Amino acid sequence: MSDQIRVFSVDDHPLLREGIAALVNNQPDMTLVAEAATGAEALERFKQHVPDVTLMDLRLPDMSGIDILIAIRTEFPEARIIMLTTFEGDVEIHRALQAGARGYVLKNMPPSQLLDVIRQVHAGKKRIPPEIASQLAEHMTDESLTEREVEVLRQVADGNRNRDIAKNLFISEETVKVHIKHIMEKLGATDRTQAVAIGVRRGIIQL
């Protein structure tokens, strides 16, 4: 029948795609129309099939799921995309929603919840499970790091001294100190090491 929800699954874990395929195709009102394992594949297949709902992994081998989301939505602003991830960092969630994701589901949630989100999103709603929403709310009032600050934090995580960071970013050592001070203030860290730890936990930087 033609009124089924046409689902597209993007994930680099074949086993997980298999699970999604089994789950979705078992629903009377859904059918899986395509799969992709990389960002490049995802873009290509999306244009081919123009699915109703896309399930997108946050981390893919070639590019970030969020970048794919943005790429798809510049060409197809109506695309309904759900982020599906193991990851709980509030920054990633925030960025995904900012970029136009319609849902955000963790991979360890029960399949029924995923199906629910797929149906809701297909119906034009946004759907964020309460666990995620509260995660997000916890840091709503926090100031977020600027691009430059994130750049500096990455350098710190790589074990660079202020002097080296200054050289790498073509700024003075004093400026690096200022950035790090702001980073620590915003993240509530007492030193650079804790700043890195918090940054990783919140998904601001990756190791």
Add this chain to the structure above:
Amino acid sequence: MSDQIRVFSVDDHPLLREGIAALVNNQPDMTLVAEAATGAEALERFKQHVPDVTLMDLRLPDMSGIDILIAIRTEFPEARIIMLTTFEGDVEIHRALQAGARGYVLKNMPPSQLLDVIRQVHAGKKRIPPEIASQLAEHMTDESLTEREVEVLRQVADGNRNRDIAKNLFISEETVKVHIKHIMEKLGATDRTQAVAIGVRRGIIQL
């Protein structure tokens, strides 16, 4: 038929278990006899079914997959257990093999490879895919951290100053310094922050 490989799957991601179930039950020589989502469940179900091969996730909500592996193998030394994980830290791999894992497979590997490992392990062999083996070989010569050093590294990652670490662990600040010096030497880090980053990447500590 009774000569099928009886497989047991332990993972807290229902979607992934679904994928494994579909995959395994599609093989003529295998059948999935049980599933578990937590460590407690895993122990209980194992005793019930005594499967031929167990697929074990490394990270479960209640306990580490390695601890479950150890628990099972103290009662069933013949248990054939394959670790199945997204994770690539060499320390986890090493600990798992040390504890008696017969295989170590990443979740992003092709299903055919997983099936291969299941069959090989069932046949009594050990099976470590080359990607993993090389991962492991890279750090073969590295000295590993002592328990105390890991403890100190955790404290460092939490943003504690040497003085605080000393108080928390009931040792002198000078001793903390010695530990950190050794940690940095062993990990090849230039400062505490990089030590934390490397420790996380290699799976020595979690954030």
Add this chain to the structure above:
DNA sequence: TTTTAACTACCACGATGGTGGTACGCTTCC
């Protein structure tokens, strides 16, 4: 039983990091 490894402890010194304050050019937003 000697030896080794791990954990503990102290000292002194130089290097690095974090704090507080001030300041200027630029863009963006009322």
Add this chain to the structure above:
DNA sequence: GGAAGCGTACCACCATCGTGGTAGTTAAAA
């Protein structure tokens, strides 16, 4: 045309960290 935020820069001061060396105790291994 201010105001606000960002990125840049400098200074001075104190705190903390990292390095070098020495050394005692204990437990495990050879």
